[in-house]
Amino acid sequence: MDSPATTLPLWLDLTAIAIGAITAAMVAEQFRDKKLDWLGVVIIGITVGLGGGIIRDLLLGIRPVSMETEWFLFTAGAAALGGMLLQRVLRRMDGLVSVLDAAALGFFCAVGTLKAMNFELPILPTLLVGTVTAAGGGVVRDMLLGMPVGILFVGSLYAIAATAGSAAFVLADYLGVSQIIGIVICVAVTFAVRMASVWFGLSLPEQIALRM
Amino acid sequence: MDSPATTLPLWLDLTAIAIGAITAAMVAEQFRDKKLDWLGVVIIGITVGLGGGIIRDLLLGIRPVSMETEWFLFTAGAAALGGMLLQRVLRRMDGLVSVLDAAALGFFCAVGTLKAMNFELPILPTLLVGTVTAAGGGVVRDMLLGMPVGILFVGSLYAIAATAGSAAFVLADYLGVSQIIGIVICVAVTFAVRMASVWFGLSLPEQIALRM
Amino acid sequence: MDSPATTLPLWLDLTAIAIGAITAAMVAEQFRDKKLDWLGVVIIGITVGLGGGIIRDLLLGIRPVSMETEWFLFTAGAAALGGMLLQRVLRRMDGLVSVLDAAALGFFCAVGTLKAMNFELPILPTLLVGTVTAAGGGVVRDMLLGMPVGILFVGSLYAIAATAGSAAFVLADYLGVSQIIGIVICVAVTFAVRMASVWFGLSLPEQIALRM
Numbered sequence: 001m002d003s004p005a006t007t008l009p010l011w012l013d014l015t016a017i018a019i020g021a022i023t024a025a026m027v028a029e030q031f032r033d034k035k036l037d038w039l040g041v042v043i044i045g046i047t048v049g050l051g052g053g054i055i056r057d058l059l060l061g062i063r064p065v066s067m068e069t070e071w072f073l074f075t076a077g078a079a080a081l082g083g084m085l086l087q088r089v090l091r092r093m094d095g096l097v098s099v100l101d102a103a104a105l106g107f108f109c110a111v112g113t114l115k116a117m118n119f120e121l122p123i124l125p126t127l128l129v130g131t132v133t134a135a136g137g138g139v140v141r142d143m144l145l146g147m148p149v150g151i152l153f154v155g156s157l158y159a160i161a162a163t164a165g166s167a168a169f170v171l172a173d174y175l176g177v178s179q180i181i182g183i184v185i186c187v188a189v190t191f192a193v194r195m196a197s198v199w200f201g202l203s204l205p206e207q208i209a210l211r212m
Numbered sequence: 213m214d215s216p217a218t219t220l221p222l223w224l225d226l227t228a229i230a231i232g233a234i235t236a237a238m239v240a241e242q243f244r245d246k247k248l249d250w251l252g253v254v255i256i257g258i259t260v261g262l263g264g265g266i267i268r269d270l271l272l273g274i275r276p277v278s279m280e281t282e283w284f285l286f287t288a289g290a291a292a293l294g295g296m297l298l299q300r301v302l303r304r305m306d307g308l309v310s311v312l313d314a315a316a317l318g319f320f321c322a323v324g325t326l327k328a329m330n331f332e333l334p335i336l337p338t339l340l341v342g343t344v345t346a347a348g349g350g351v352v353r354d355m356l357l358g359m360p361v362g363i364l365f366v367g368s369l370y371a372i373a374a375t376a377g378s379a380a381f382v383l384a385d386y387l388g389v390s391q392i393i394g395i396v397i398c399v400a401v402t403f404a405v406r407m408a409s410v411w412f413g414l415s416l417p418e419q420i421a422l423r424m
Numbered sequence: 425m426d427s428p429a430t431t432l433p434l435w436l437d438l439t440a441i442a443i444g445a446i447t448a449a450m451v452a453e454q455f456r457d458k459k460l461d462w463l464g465v466v467i468i469g470i471t472v473g474l475g476g477g478i479i480r481d482l483l484l485g486i487r488p489v490s491m492e493t494e495w496f497l498f499t500a501g502a503a504a505l506g507g508m509l510l511q512r513v514l515r516r517m518d519g520l521v522s523v524l525d526a527a528a529l530g531f532f533c534a535v536g537t538l539k540a541m542n543f544e545l546p547i548l549p550t551l552l553v554g555t556v557t558a559a560g561g562g563v564v565r566d567m568l569l570g571m572p573v574g575i576l577f578v579g580s581l582y583a584i585a586a587t588a589g590s591a592a593f594v595l596a597d598y599l600g601v602s603q604i605i606g607i608v609i610c611v612a613v614t615f616a617v618r619m620a621s622v623w624f625g626l627s628l629p630e631q632i633a634l635r636m
Contacts, residue, residue: 038629039584040576046552054483059266061275063485066549073548124285125278128258139356144563144573149356152252160251205250271478273487336497337490340470351568361568364464372463417462 012107014071018079019104020052021045023097024141025083026090038081044141045080046073051137056112056129060119098198102161106190109134109162110183113169123170130166134190135159154205157197165190224319226283230291231316232264233257235309236353237295238302250293256353257292258285263349268324268341272331310410314373318402321346321374322395325381335382342378346402347371366417369409377402436531438495442503443528444476445469447521448565449507450514462505468565469504470497475561480536480553484543526585526618530611533558533586537593537610538603547594554590558614559583578629581621589614 028036028044036044050066050073057064066072083090090097112133116126135151135158142149151159169186173179240248240256248256262278262285269276278284295302302309324345328338347363347370354361363371381398385391408414452460452468460468474490474497481488490496507514514521536557540550559575559582566573575583593610597603 035578036576037578039587043576043583058270058482059276059279061279064483067483067485067545067553068549070546070548073552077548121279122282124282124289125280128285129279143355143567144576146358146570146572148358152248152255152356154247154249159255163251270482271488271491273491333491334494336494336501337492340497341491355567358570360570364460364467364568366459366461366464371467375463 010071013111014075016104016107016111017049017072017075019100020108020137021049021076021079022083022090023101023104024048024137025080026087026097027141028145029084029087038084041084042077042080044144045083046076047144048137048141049076049079051140052108052112052133052135053137055136055140056115056133059125059129059132060115060121099195102191102194102198103187105134105158105162105194106165106187109165109190110169110186113166113186114179114183117170117173126170127163127166130169130186131159131162134162134165155197157193161190161193161197164193222283225323226287228316228319228323229261229284229287231312232320232349233261233288233291234295234302235313235316236260236349237292238299238309239353240357241296241299250296253296254289254292256356257295258288259356260349260353261288261291263352264320264324264345264347265349267348267352268327268345271337271341271344272327272333311407314403314406314410315399317346317370317374317406318377318399321377321402322381322398325378325398326391326395329382329385338382339375339378342381342398343371343374346374346377367409369405369414373402373405373409376405434495437535438499440528440531440535441473441496441499443524444532444561445473445500445503446507446514447525447528448472448561449504450511450521451565452569453508453511462508465508466501466504468568469507470500471568472561472565473500473503475564476532476536476557476559477561479560479564480539480557483549483553483556484539484545522622523619526615526622527611529558529582529586529618530589530614533589533614534593534607534610537590538607541594541597550594551587551590554593554610555583555586558586558589579621581617585614585617585621588617 022045024045024047025041028041050064053066053072054064109130113126113130115133116129121129138158139149139151141147150156165186165188168189169182172182172185177185234257236257236259237253240253262276265278265284266276321342325338325342327345328341333341350370351361351363353359362368377398377400380401381394384394384397389397446469448469448471449465452465474488477490477496478488533554537550537554539557540553545553562582563573563575574580589610589612592613593606596606596609601609
């Protein structure tokens with residue numbers, strides 16, 4: 001098969017996985033007083049790095065791609081251990097980590113959206129699959145650690161950034177833009193919306209009820 | 213294919229999904245002090261409306277049906293937003309919401325049981341699939357919101373209502389009753405058991421240990 | 425098909441499931457003050473007895489085997505109820521329960537690893553599938569009950585025992601050892617590592633960060 005989905009460079013996917021796993025290890029570090037062990041950090045890293053893609057593939061009805069090669073698990077596990085060991089350095093460059101994390105979010109989203117489009121899903125399921133690929137790993141991480149699930153609450157623009165990026169990709173595809181350009185648009189929109197939350201403090205409104 | 217599973221009117225399925233999503237939004241409303249945002253309400257609504265069906269289809273080894281059409285996601289998302297905006301009205305008709313919710317539980321259960329029977333699963337897996345279709349979305353909702361998982365604890369007759377309805381359907385099928393009548397029986401039994409909890413305060417006994 | 429996976433005696437699998445469900449019921453008993461009902465205990469038992477295998481089969485992209493026969497659900501449900509009723513007796517033989525539980529962990533791990541090898545997965549995914557088959561049910565149990573997820577934290581050697589057993593099986597297979605011997609090695613290594621935690625208090629080190 002020579003579809004764009006299969007010719008995406010593997011290193012891009014692995015970079016996103018690595019960044020996800022590293023940031024997961026940094027979140028896990030906050031659980032020091034609860035005595036998370038080394039394996040716990042690796043499990044959290046694998047969850048964030050591969051969890052979104054696994055949920056995506058289950059929604060598509062196929063075997064998760066991370067089961068087909070050594071690279072996905074190796075990258076996520078090694079990055080989580082690296083993130084654990086190097087977290088003092090990483091914390092000093094907190095701004096850089098946020099930027100990389102937003103880029104990884106965008107790339108996960110592009111991979112998921114592209115895969116859903118290649119499976120010819122309708123539009124709304126495509127947006128869901130794109131969003132879940134990007135944000136699903138973090139949801140499972142929060143649940144594993146017993147933390148409030150971040151994307152539900154005011155403040156992060158995490159899931160909505162992925163939904164916006166996915167929608168931009170679908171729109172671009174509908175307008176006849178090439179898939180490579182669509183990927184770039186998806187990553188850019190996801191990145192921009194996510195960083196609008198980090199840099200300018202933008203957030204979605206709290207839930208409201210109409211008076212009547 | 214002209215099996216009964218495919219000729220069930222779509223609006224019945226969508227009605228159950230909409231009711232599930234509306235009640236989910238009303239549960240989510242209790243998290244006001246935790247600042248659930250609009251997207252969070254939609255995510256919870258989609259989880260309750262579509263989650264049970266997604267778990268059902270994973271247990272059956274197929275792609276979740278909610279990925280095949282726009283209608284399922286659209287209905288769940290719109291109903292969740294509607295439920296959020298209109299919750300003051302909905303709370304005033306709390307009794308009606310309970311009745312509709314029990315009916316939706318029964319219909320989810322019937323759809324799940326019927327699908328499992330059409331896949332020729334054995335009896336106990338069929339009951340599990342029926343129960344999970346009806347109650348699974350609420351379990352994931354509780355876990356996402358960090359609440360105690362309702363069906364585990366004394367008080368609701370939620371899961372057992374679905375198991376009873378599913379068993380009644382399987383028994384009716386075994387006795388040669390037509391599937392349409394079986395669906396009606398399933399919904400009626402599920403509804404009756406669930407409302408016995410709401411109206412008469414019936415519940416399952418707490419766990420016990422034999423003395424010896 | 426006459427592969428070893430299909431000729432493993434069913435009673436071994438069912439024994440592991442039963443032990444898993446019994447220990448799950450004993451964990452659930454600690455939630456007495458939260459009023460877990462009978463059905464709640466059965467749900468927790470089914471989760472621990474069948475959950476790991478269900479996640480394994482989803483990762484392999486196939487319908488969960490527990491949906492194909494009555495025996496898996498019947499065994500898990502009956503064992504959970506038995507464990508609930510007989511827990512006073514079981515607590516008196518706490519040492520025996522630990523030993524049986526470690527054996528069940530090893531057998532689950534062997535079944536999962538063997539199945540992954542029969543599906544010709546790469547090495548790291550095979551280890552993940554073996555580990556998840558053994559430890560996955562307990563993770564879902566902890567999440568359902570709102571408890572800290574045990575395998576993440578210092579103290580249990582639960583997941584790492586399964587990973588070690590799975591690795592020993594894969595190594596044995598690579599060296600040309602027959603699958604039956606490989607299964608014995610897998611169970612022995614998993615059992616030994618797990619009991620090293622129970623008997624000698626061994627545990628993995630807490631997460632650390634390099635100073636620099």
